[in-house]
Amino acid sequence: MRKLHHLFLMTALASACQLTAAQTFAPTTSEYNWSTTVNQLGMRNIHNQGILGEGVIVAMLDTGLNLANPEFSNNSRILRGYNAVDGSSDIADNLNHGTHTTGILAAPGNGTGMYGVAPEASVLMIKVFNGGTAAASAINRGIDYAAANGARVINLSLGATSPTGDASLRAVAAANNAVMVVAAGNDSASNPNWPSRYAKESWTNGTMIVVGAVDANKRLASFSNKAGDTAQFYLVAPGVNIISSYGTGYAYLTGTSMAAPAVSGAAALITGYWPYLRASQVAAIMLNTADDLGAPGVDAVYGRGMLNVNRALSPIGSYTYRTANGGRTTVSLNTSGVMSTRPSVSTPSAFQGLKTEVFDEYGRNYTSDEGAALSGRSVMTxxxxxxxxxxxxxxxxxxxxxxxxxxRLQSRQTEVQQSLRVSAHNQSGEPWNHVQHAxxxxxxxxxxxxxxxxxxxxxxxxxxxxxxxxxxxxxxxxxxxxxxxxxxxxxxxxxxxxxxxxxxxxxxxxxxxxxxxxxxxxxxxxxxxxxxxxxxxxxxxxxxxxxxxxxxxxxxxxxxxxxxxxxxxxxxxxxxxxxxxxxxxxxxxxxxxxxxxxxxxxxxxxxxxxxxxxxxxxxxxxxxxxxxxxxxxxxxxxxxxxxxxxxxxxxxxxxxxxxxxxxxxxxxxxxxTAREWTAETRYVTRLSASTSVSAVAALRVHPDHDGSAPSQLAMGVRFNQAF
CATH class of the missing domain: 2.40.160 (Porin)
Known part of the structure; x- marks a missing residue:
């Protein structure tokens, strides 16, 4: 029999707020501050860019879901659930474990309570628990149902201390379409529980990730099972004092059950942005971008390390430029940048809009605004x-x-220049001293x-x-x-x-x-x-x-x-x-x-x-x-x-x-479409054999041949003294 992976309820928080829509992501600051997992993973900027997991189905094999909770009431992204125990659609959550893990995963940013790692992912709740335990047959049926109904991520915040049936897991792994995220367990053991321990087996095809729990200081929780022999496929995520939906309100819970949906949410974000990725690629991306914790490299305690969603969404390894004639140009991301300049006979706007999709080591496309680097404006100094x-x-x-x-004429000198410059945007004079060596x-x-x-x-x-x-x-x-x-x-x-x-x-x-x-x-x-x-x-x-x-x-x-x-x-x-x-x-x-x-x-x-x-x-x-x-x-x-x-x-x-x-x-x-021209007045006189004074006023119209660019004005007086 499988058991839940949360430890205890710290505080229950009632909420009288009611959710009327779940279509717009518009969290408040207080909602963000209450979103423990999102906060600890530093994901605010990710969500603000619109990376929300939209269109990705995440199957939660758990105790059910309380649809009266303000995060899920009238939420169109909560799909019709499935009861793998009796075959019905009854997903009522009497234990609130599934309600809590689902909030960590996908509570919407609607100004109520908190929000999840993938707030616009679609949730397929599959109830596999009958009371506090789940039979292997129910879990297998739940996995089969998830795969058959389009789940791209399957979250299993559950575990057993002995091997359990793996038939359905094998089928999902072979299809390589869904990432399986499994809690490591809360026994303070050197190795994870099952089914997470299957991650080390070759038949999983790299599609399974084991998740341990860390506290807010990124220290492995005392209760969390360690990476052990699954270290290559083991991540840690926030799992201590995590606030999320509970009953019709909110509560703090602790356990590897709370850490697993953080990883599932990250998998949903990656899959939603690049739906063509295979499950093994999504898993590898998260494993290879983790922050190393503990002993350097992969270790038996922290495995690959701490989930880093920002790095997981960023390009990895190199950019490959592809062209219609089959050409490919690959540039390592470690290569120092090249200063790009446009032909001086053109105008900055000429290259605007020159964008292309480039591909990282995993084949993920990113938009590269190549023209932006060639669209810089020059300034008359x-x-x-x-x-x-x-x-x-x-x-x-x-x-x-x-x-x-x-x-023989030679200038090898230090020039002390005292000038007054005026710009087109600031008509007040600004004293300016400059020392240069020629x-x-x-x-x-x-x-x-x-x-x-x-x-x-x-x-x-x-x-x-x-x-x-x-x-x-x-x-x-x-x-x-x-x-x-x-x-x-x-x-x-x-x-x-x-x-x-x-x-x-x-x-x-x-x-x-x-x-x-x-x-x-x-x-x-x-x-x-x-x-x-x-x-x-x-x-x-x-x-x-x-x-x-x-x-x-x-x-x-x-x-x-x-x-x-x-x-x-x-x-x-x-x-x-x-x-x-x-x-x-x-x-x-x-x-x-x-x-x-x-x-x-x-x-x-x-x-x-x-x-x-x-x-x-x-x-x-x-x-x-x-x-x-x-x-x-x-x-x-x-x-x-x-x-x-x-x-x-x-x-x-x-x-x-x-x-x-x-x-x-x-x-x-x-x-x-325009022509640049500069009108200049200059006066020069020599004061002695080693000193001279020059004054200049210059007006630059249509800078860089840009008819929309403001004119530039410069005025200066320079005194030259040779030393």
Whole structure:
């Protein structure tokens, strides 16, 4: 004969509340505080996410259920029960044991009393007890009834000290459709009782879990049977002073009977979220995500350890990305994250909605918002606006015996910057101090023949390329950000080398190479060929470049999104300058680029060529209030895609019966609907050989080419002192 697995009734609590509906999960704070098991397992956030066990049938083989209890009265999730003793539908609970265990499992969050681990699971009460004992034949009939009526979890808060019939348990295990959760027993024994002790047998097929009881401090209760020879299939759960439904009110009970429905509830949550899982998978997930207690690893006291529902619902092992063409990309969850960035010619909204289902080690699907990592917005900072000091503070020029001139410019200094910044959202000025260390240099050798060699690092190629390599360069300072070849921006902190050769009167040819020193994966290398014309008052430069980068136009992502591959971009920039008079200089540039279509990779099934353009214009006035000071006005529109798409294969859902992916596609249109532009006013003057002051005001409109983004405003004053 089988006996109940609860020890004693501590306190009975009457309730006059009546339940009128059980369809909405809306517990109160006091209800949560009264839900001992839910509280101790830390499940509030799980339930708030809507993970409630809906649609899962849990069979409770117990003493019956009091339908007058406020948790179960008019509760549509309480199914028509079965009396395995006499074959009727009478499930009246004279002992209240079944009423208590069912509340732990599935009491609804309705503002009354407490609520259970799986508050929206469907309960199939099967009464197997006749008085305080249950015959083996009744238990077998109850198990058969549970399996025949769709139970995905079978809770047995009962046990015997000797082997009992296992025919029905074998059939359920073989079908691998229902997790069997069995209380370990309350005899303070070294091994669990039966039928839980069957868990170690190979015929159970990994579908049975044995449950011991711990107190609120996660210590094994003195009465609880230990894991013993079922350690591999043994969990512990709260089982001391557990409040739950009892009669028409509530009571605190203690025992492994109270611990078992906590595990059954967790099994219902997992099954409800992933109904295609086999019972053995559900059991393995809970066993493998338990918190280790006692001796390290699986031990004979705590077995696998404490049930951790949060970990059981979280992905395990790895994420596998699947595509319609059969491709799979697996990423270990232990792999450090990769910083993802979007192509700078697109807008953050381009990647919004790029979501796919990914699968963990057990084949469970999780929604991964891949586009979110590529949808970040950039912010115009004061550093980016103020830029470098207007001039290098360490300059040396030497005339060689051959008549060649060697010029060396170096910035290796500590800069104390005092600024006032204003944002579009906070119009009040905010004093700001910044100390930075710069390290960059350029070396130029000009031969008497006109042949010029230059090299440097720190991303300073712009000082000797394009119009900044002409005789008008000193008059263009402040507009250089709008004039250079934009491909160089994809090779941050680069080293460079360039050679310029006179081609005749007024004409110069130049070749250059820039190699990025940045350590981020999206950095690229640039090769340039330039042709320049100048006559003292006018200058024209045509710069053709080729960019090779690991990524695409500054965009980089995890390999599953296909933006970790090498791409090539060709571009041309035409810039010109015109000295209007001795003080005024007008300048401008226009750029166009063409990026080859990326190859299919990971989720990326196809892409098209990306074409982009940008422009900049500037006006500079020198010798305004001080000798050699400069006031500049610029309008700069960075590269923006005119065309280009990326098409991804995504998993839009799964077949709930089989877990097979349902495929779809998502196309990213890289061409924004708005164009970013920045208007800037800058004033620079030198106070001494080692000090200078610069002031700037910049307005950025449609940041990141996003027409809905608010404009950004930055204003600052910087004092530079070389030490």
């Amino acid at each position: 004061l550093n980016s606006v103020l830029g470098r000091p207007d001039r290098m503070l360490d300059a040396a020029e030497q005339v060689l015996s051959s008549g060649s001139r060697l010029t 390290d960059a240099s350029v070396v130029m050798l000009r031969q008497a023949s006109g042949l010029t060699f230059s090299a440097g690092d720190g991303g300073l190629s712009g000082m000797s390329l394009g119009l900044m390599g002409s005789s008008l360069a000193s008059r263009l300072s402040g507009t250089d950000s709008a004039l250079g070849n934009p491909l160089l921006g994809f090779a941050p902190s680069h080293q460079f080398a360039a050679m310029a050769m006179p081609l005749g009167r007024h004409w110069t040819g130049r070749v250059a190479a820039a190699r990025s020193k940045a350590y981020d994966a999206a950095a690229g290398d640039v090769n340039l060929v330039e042709l320049s014309y100048e006559n003292g008052t006018q200058a024209l430069n045509v710069s053709a470049g080729q960019l090779t980068e690991q990524g695409m136009l500054g965009g980089y992502s995890k390999r599953q999104l296909g933006l970790n591959q090498q791409t090539g971009t060709n571009g041309i920039t035409v810039s010109g300058a015109w000295a209007l008079n001795a003080k005024w200089m007008l300048t401008g540039a226009v750029s166009r680029t063409h990026t080859g279509a990326p190859s299919a990779s990971g989720m990326l099934m196809a892409g098209t060529d990306v074409r982009a353009d940008g422009y900049g214009i500037g006006l500079v006035r020198q010798d305004n209030w001080r000798a050699d000071d400069r006031l500049s006005f610029t309008l700069n529109a960075p590269l923006r895609a005119r065309s280009g798409t990326l098409t991804y294969s995504v998993v839009t859902g799964v077949n709930e019966a089989t877990g097979d992916p349902v495929y779809g596609t998502h196309t990213v249109n890289l061409s924004p």
